[in-house]
Amino acid sequence: MAFRYDEIGNRLKAYRLGSGLSADEIAHKLGISRTALYRFEKGELAKIETLERLADLLGVSIPSLLGVGIEYIPSAVTYFERMRQIEETAEHLMVLSGPISFLLASDNFEATLEEVLTENVTKNVVNRERALADIPKIMQILRERKAMYRRRRPNIVNLMSAMEIERFLHHGLIGRSGLPEDVVAQRKALARAEIEHFANLLEEPPIGVQIGIVTDTLPHSGFQLFRQPDRKILVLSPFRLGGEPNVRVGVAMITSAPDALSFHEAAIDEMWGRALKGQAAANLVRHLLANKGRPLDEEDYAEFRQQAKKGPRGKPALM
Structure with a gap:
């Protein structure tokens, strides 16, 4: 098979960022210059012996580094950097998310997210210092992703779960339980504001944005499908932002x-x-807001499902 050296370089950079090692440390351990390492990350051909040493140092297999078969990603930093790289050339995105899709989220959500992720790293977390050090890296990558999305405006289909929206409204934008009551009240208000933001998007969607609200079961693990000019890419991930975040444990796959x-x-x-x-989806979301996170009963959901049957079905426009 033909290797795409620019993508090998992208993976190398992503795994380096997720390793916790600096470029200087990696270059020193390999006995090369930092400039040479950066050239590899830009897609310059490296000897297979060098790639093997890099893979061993970064804790990744050679097949994953080369993009052979399934690429396994045990680090949230690496995962979000890989998403940023893939989105650079993606024309269409299909996203199955929890209560919040980051690319469509408001700026207020982003402003609070770092605090939420930090409080999720409790005192008993293994390698707590490393976990805390990863959060600013994740936030920087997320900001770059959001800026690129707003600049490029690829088409996006976003499927969201009504039941997860319920839980998000009930618990608020929190990283752990046991927060002070005033903080919980503030985070519930932030969650309401964010869901209101998505209700507005449903009523007046930006060009190229399609949002669907599923009223019954969705897969617990999120996944995304990217369509680039020459291929499609599937990403499955245990990492999630927003309510009940997880940026510490799990293995993503590409x-x-x-x-x-x-x-x-x-x-x-x-x-x-x-x-x-x-409008049918917006009506449901506003009903959930009015219900203040209390679960709807099956009859309520059945009524909204009847509305869905009267509306457009078919496939999302970009499939």
């Missing part, structure tokens, strides 16, 4: 395997077909 792509495209097609869209 693949372009045909079966994986077709199965997940079919899943998106099926979920989109039963999702509420447009």
